[in-house]
Structures are given as structure tokens and as C-alpha cells.
Amino acid sequence: MSFTNEISILISGVICGMILFQTVVVAPSVFKTMDESSTGPFLRSVFPRLFLIILTLGLLSVFLTTVFGSPSSANIITSGVTVLGMSICYLIVPATNRSKDDGNKILFGRLHALSVLLTMSVLIANLIWIFF
Numbered sequence: 001m002s003f004t005n006e007i008s009i010l011i012s013g014v015i016c017g018m019i020l021f022q023t024v025v026v027a028p029s030v031f032k033t034m035d036e037s038s039t040g041p042f043l044r045s046v047f048p049r050l051f052l053i054i055l056t057l058g059l060l061s062v063f064l065t066t067v068f069g070s071p072s073s074a075n076i077i078t079s080g081v082t083v084l085g086m087s088i089c090y091l092i093v094p095a096t097n098r099s100k101d102d103g104n105k106i107l108f109g110r111l112h113a114l115s116v117l118l119t120m121s122v123l124i125a126n127l128i129w130i131f132f
Contacts, residue, residue, distance in 0.1 A: 004069030008079075011061045012126040015054050015082065019123045022050055044097055047115075051090040054122065058082030078129035085118040 026046065030039050062079040065071035092111050099107040 055086035
């Protein structure tokens, strides 16, 4: 296994760890311990940063494997899913926040569901690509 491939596996592990920590530890803790007036500003600060950090890690993986390694198709697809998914998640944050502020529950639900679906797709892709 090449050094570049090992770094890509490490990056995928960090991505998975970040997503799991956010969904299993941070979000539930916020809703249990903070009042409603504080949860919104906190989550609006955390999620865009999460999406950007994971997007950056995906771009780093693409760069390292294409420039310094011999990328496998599974690695390229996973990096592509990561970059595309997190880009979309980041870009829909303002619309998601606006729909929440305007009380548009249907649009908020759809945008939030899209964000969750894309994040889970990134998680799954980063969990399984090393087996192919």
C-alpha cells in the first residue's frame, strides 16, 4: 500500500469521525443542554464549518491521490462524492436558515433532509471505499 493511499484512508477516517461525532455527540447534547434561543446560533455556526472542513479534506484527498499517487476508482469516486456532497450542503445553508426563520416548514424539511442525505452518503462512501 502506498503512502498516498494510507493518507487517503486516514483522511476518510477523519471525515467519518467528524460526521459521527457531530451527529452522535454534539447535536444531541446541544438539544438536551441548551435553550432554544441558543441552539440556533450555535448550530448555524458549527454546520457550515463542518461542511467546509470535510470539503477541504475531500479536496486534499483528490489532490494527493491524483498528483502523488495512483488513484483507485473507488478513491476518486469517494473523493468526488465528498467534495460534491459537502459543497451542496454548504451552499444550501443560507436557504435552510432563511426557510427556518420564515417559518417555511416544508422547505426547511426538504433542505434539511437533503443535507442529512448528502452527509450520510459522504459518511458511507468514506466508510466503504477501502474495501474495493
